[in-house]
Amino acid sequence: MTPPRPAAPRAATGPVRSIDPVEEQKGRPRPRPGGRTTLTVGRVFGVPLHLNGSMLLLAALVTVIYAEFARHQLNLPQISGYLIGLGFVVSLLGSVLLHELGHALTARRYGIGVRGITLELLGGYTEMDRDAPTPRVDLLVSLAGPAVSAVLGAVAVAVTLALPDRTVANQLAFQLAVSNVIVALFNILPGLPLDGGRALRAAVWALTRDRHRGTEVAGWVGRIVAVGTALLVAALTAARLLAPLALPLMLLVAFTLWRGAGQSIRVARVSRRFPLIDLSRLARPVLTVPTGTPLAEAQRRRAAGAAPGAALLVADSAGRPVSLVDPAVAETVPVERRPWLAVDAVARSLADLPALPVGLDGERVMEAVQAHPDAQYVVTAGEDVVGILHIADLAQLLEPQRKMNT
The missing domain is CATH 3.10.580.10 (CBS-domain)
Structure with missing residues (x-):
């Protein structure tokens, strides 16, 4: 001391x-993490919605990749391929938004204020005004997002099976099904900053009655997940099962996981000294x-x-x-x-x-x-x-x- x-x-x-x-929390949002610039575009169910500038990069990248894929699969003119690619981006952002709304609305259900939802290059995040009061609430809030993605994925799978094969609607539904299922499965991996990491934190918190220890454990597991992701991406690329164009984005995902896990470990150590x-x-x-x-x-x-x-x-x-x-x-x-x-x-x-x-x-x-x-x-x-x-x-x-x- x-x-x-x-x-x-x-x-x-x-x-x-x-x-x-207390009064400041009611009327003033915290700065965006890392000082990143965001554009507020409106409110959804009363929750402020922000777009990070990196979303433009994501929209352009996914539009081009998916446009070329759709054009070759469906034998469409180039302009039609880009329109389909843009439509897929809009649908994908809608899926991410619903995933984050799952977190936000569940948090509000348990009395936790929500400062806003931010959509960015690698997905999005929900900013809350305080931590969950109990491990049970932390678990429910963390799993609400993957649950929404799983439901969306299941609906998209059903729609894909119901539509004629090799049509525009069928391809869009198929890609949405794959995207939401992957998001749901990836997010439940047990390491921070993923939703599954928050669930692991809640479990350790409940067992040890120490939230900080739960955060630190989930942060170290998150680093393991980050390294595993990078190794898996490298193996898939070497086996030519992953397109080379997707390699930089996937490595960025692994790096972001590593950095987020490190921040979680640091926050746990710092928070322990608040008293x-x-x-x-x-x-x-x-x-x-x-x-x-x-x-x-x-x-x-x-x-x-x-x-x-x-x-x-x-x-x-x-x-x-x-x-x-x-x-x-x-x-x-x-x-x-x-x-x-x-x-x-x-x-x-x-x-x-x-x-x-x-x-x-x-x-x-x-x-x-x-x-x-x-x-x-x-x-x-x-x-x-x-x-x-x-x-x-x-x-x-x-x-x-x-x-x-x-």
Whole structure:
């Protein structure tokens, strides 16, 4: 744990932007994972639907591949082949959307809010506002998507058998049947980030009563699945059972599985340390200096005080803190200029900084930080500023073995 820090001086605050993580969750979605750009296209059953830019690549690739396949199978003109290919892409996206709606609607059935569904290059994902409360709910939510795909696959198989052979409708139904059956079977493989991995996590969670252990176990199994997928793809390509054009896409699938499994393992390890977050200890103390104080003088006072690592607050003429010296900006000022530059020139207004109540528990601190990414946070007790939380300090606490850029 982080060692105790000296008690911070208390002073009346100016206008700071306080965070209530519960209220923030109701009105503001988290950033898309990895910062990926998405386009919101509407709502389905009240769930926001987003399209990732990679969908354009998927649509073009599948349209071309399937157009050529349909043209040769059905002896169609080129334009007809592309129209059929585009129709298949639309049907495939519809299948993926229904798969994700299976997750989303099941989650809502058990009181879990759904932030949105995103369709991307390798399928899609459903973003929820919190984890499942019990292993049983986690299991049901995770298996709802593959169940929908299995039903769609079964319906498409029945339609394929009912339609005349070697017709456009028959070929479309056949491809949809194959796609949905493969999606259902692949997704139930027991490794994160696949749905089957979430089911495995729920099972380990139920047995050990430790969600984090379940996530870590399912993450390591996910890495095994990723390696197995890559080896299988290589073997099928060598045996000429897989088209060479599909090889890069399938290897991308394996790489995505490996990366997603690694992220799951990391999340499990970090989440296990959430109870160690104590803002009263983690926040750096503050030292208040009057507006207009030279930067060199403010730094001298801090070095001479009881807490040389204290954050510098700038107070107005009435003694109210109104801004916070940005240490990164202050360090860029040449030493010879610091006696002539006021602290105000390298400070950020407290109104622009998110504030965290000192009594927040670790999980709610992380919710607030995810909703409002920033380098520094004002830690408050009532209307008093009691410290400044640096995101680097929080990251160091959660991942002590990882090298941080400070």
